[in-house]
Amino acid sequence: MNEETEVIIVGGGPVGLMLAAELRLGGVSTVVLERADAPAGHPRALGLHARTLEQLALRGLQEPFLATGVRVPSWHFGFLRERLDLTRLDSPYPFMLAFPQDRTEAILEQRALELGARVLRGVAVTGLTQDADGVRVSVDGGPDRRAAWVVGADGAGSTVRRSAGIGFPGTDADTYAYLGDVRADAPPVPGYGVQNEKGALIVAPVPGGLLRFTGYDPEHQDAGRRELTLDELREITTRIGGADFGLRDPAWLSRFGNATRVAARYREGRVLLAGDAAHMHFPAGGVGLNLGLQDAMNLGWKLADVVSGWAGDDLLDTYHDERHPWAEDVAEHTLAQTALITATSPTGQALRRLLGRLIDRLPDLSLVLARRLAGLDVHYGKEGELAGSRVAEAGDALLDGRPAELVVEGRPVMVRPDGYVGSLIG
Ligand SMILES: Cc1cc2nc3c(=O)[nH]c(=O)nc-3n(C[C@H](O)[C@H](O)[C@H](O)COP(=O)(O)OP(=O)(O)OC[C@H]3O[C@@H](n4cnc5c(N)ncnc54)[C@H](O)[C@@H]3O)c2cc1C
Numbered sequence: 001m002n003e004e005t006e007v008i009i010v011g012g013g014p015v016g017l018m019l020a021a022e023l024r025l026g027g028v029s030t031v032v033l034e035r036a037d038a039p040a041g042h043p044r045a046l047g048l049h050a051r052t053l054e055q056l057a058l059r060g061l062q063e064p065f066l067a068t069g070v071r072v073p074s075w076h077f078g079f080l081r082e083r084l085d086l087t088r089l090d091s092p093y094p095f096m097l098a099f100p101q102d103r104t105e106a107i108l109e110q111r112a113l114e115l116g117a118r119v120l121r122g123v124a125v126t127g128l129t130q131d132a133d134g135v136r137v138s139v140d141g142g143p144d145r146r147a148a149w150v151v152g153a154d155g156a157g158s159t160v161r162r163s164a165g166i167g168f169p170g171t172d173a174d175t176y177a178y179l180g181d182v183r184a185d186a187p188p189v190p191g192y193g194v195q196n197e198k199g200a201l202i203v204a205p206v207p208g209g210l211l212r213f214t215g216y217d218p219e220h221q222d223a224g225r226r227e228l229t230l231d232e233l234r235e236i237t238t239r240i241g242g243a244d245f246g247l248r249d250p251a252w253l254s255r256f257g258n259a260t261r262v263a264a265r266y267r268e269g270r271v272l273l274a275g276d277a278a279h280m281h282f283p284a285g286g287v288g289l290n291l292g293l294q295d296a297m298n299l300g301w302k303l304a305d306v307v308s309g310w311a312g313d314d315l316l317d318t319y320h321d322e323r324h325p326w327a328e329d330v331a332e333h334t335l336a337q338t339a340l341i342t343a344t345s346p347t348g349q350a351l352r353r354l355l356g357r358l359i360d361r362l363p364d365l366s367l368v369l370a371r372r373l374a375g376l377d378v379h380y381g382k383e384g385e386l387a388g389s390r391v392a393e394a395g396d397a398l399l400d401g402r403p404a405e406l407v408v409e410g411r412p413v414m415v416r417p418d419g420y421v422g423s424l425i426g
Pocket of ligand 1: 035
């Protein structure tokens with residue numbers, strides 16, 4: 001058995017890698033066990049929202065993202081034609097940053113490695129058991145490993161969650177979406193999207209000159225888990241969007257469902273969950289990755305403080321208390337958007353027209369929905385109180401000079417109601 005580390009993170013996706021870097025900032029020895037031999041060759045998520053960019057900026061990490069990401073000033077809600085205006089967000093980042101998930105993962109992996117985390121690929125975890133002092137992790141074809149703490153960042157099908165006996169209540173998939181990253185000889189205009197009585201289709205650019213054609217096709221719901229073919233994708237876009245757009249050379253064809261679940265507990269003893277292992281939902285709105293990265297920011301410093309003896313382990317219970325309600329919130333938000341995307345009946349179409357007109361005529365409604373999508377409403381204390389609010393709301397003093405340097409280093413900073421901002425530990 002290998003007793004090589006204080007924390008094992010199972011899963012080297014974006015959330016596991018972000019968490020590994022956070023733990024290393026706190027001086028914790030960290031090993032990431034990743035089943036895949038190499039990173040996936042295609043991006044799943046295509047964007048980062050304002051709150052995530054704010055959190056990356058707290059660690060001085062925003063530049064590589066902002067340097068090449070495309071700033072998108074508006075976003076859809078449930079594929080409605082009337083867009084949410086993101087330029088009114090009260091954030092230094094009033095936009096959605098188009099940035100592919102595989103590049104996000106590459107940046108986060110490099111950072112985790114530079115900070116001293118070990119990332120072991122081709123290591124599949126098959127189960128775990130815990131006792132009072134630590135957790136024993138079993139690995140397919142290799143010796144068991146042991147750590148004081150284990151975090152499951154191993155995605156929606158999490159082995160860690162199952163082995164720890166944590167329930168995953170929610171609803172099964174009853175709707176399936178199609179997705180094709182392809183080349184198009186006759187592409188639609190940028191920003192193209194349609195939702196009508198035949199289904200839904202939205203098109204977004206993907207790096208490498210590809211376009212992502214994705215949406216909802218009521219005629220292929222029976223085929224939920226069956227592979228999508230290029231011919232089927234052409235037939236779908238022709239039926240729903242009126243053209244096959246000269247689709248060819250698929251790089252990725254997929255279907256995915258709208259199963260919606262949130263883990264009953266984010267902590268079971270010495271085992272914690274983060275990212276998709278803790279919550280899954282339809283990717284409507286493009287928030288899953290963002291939600292997971294924000295989990296990592298919340299959990300990282302807490303676990304580091306517990307491991308290094310600065311805090312008692314009850315601090316880790318606040319991770320569940322703070323993050324679980326926001327996963328429930330995103331799950332509900334996403335279910336609502338799914339209802340709009342799949343609203344092909346005359347009644348559904350009428351509801352979409354009504355909501356679209358309201359978004360158009362009521363800028364404050366647009367702002368409420370945009371803030372929720374961007375994660376700017378997330379707070380952990382009582383509404384209006386400084387404790388538990390976003391750093392941006394704590395005032396600019398925190399973002400300048402020595403306090404800002406401390407935050408970048410992951411060190412604690414004291415903010416007093418009288419405006420004093422300074423180091424907590426000298
Ligand atoms: C089509 C699609 C589009 C999306 N678009 C967006 C978007 O625009 N915006 C957004 O925010 N989100 C989006 N998402 C969601 C986003 O991709 C996920 O929320 C995100 O990948 C979650 O990251 P994670 O690290 O928690 O999990 P994952 O990315 O699933 O990573 C988990 C890792 O754990 C590894 N693993 C699994 N089991 C084991 C094991 N037993 N042992 C060792 N390793 C293991 C896996 O190989 C994987 O690398 C989209 C999802 C899909 C499917």
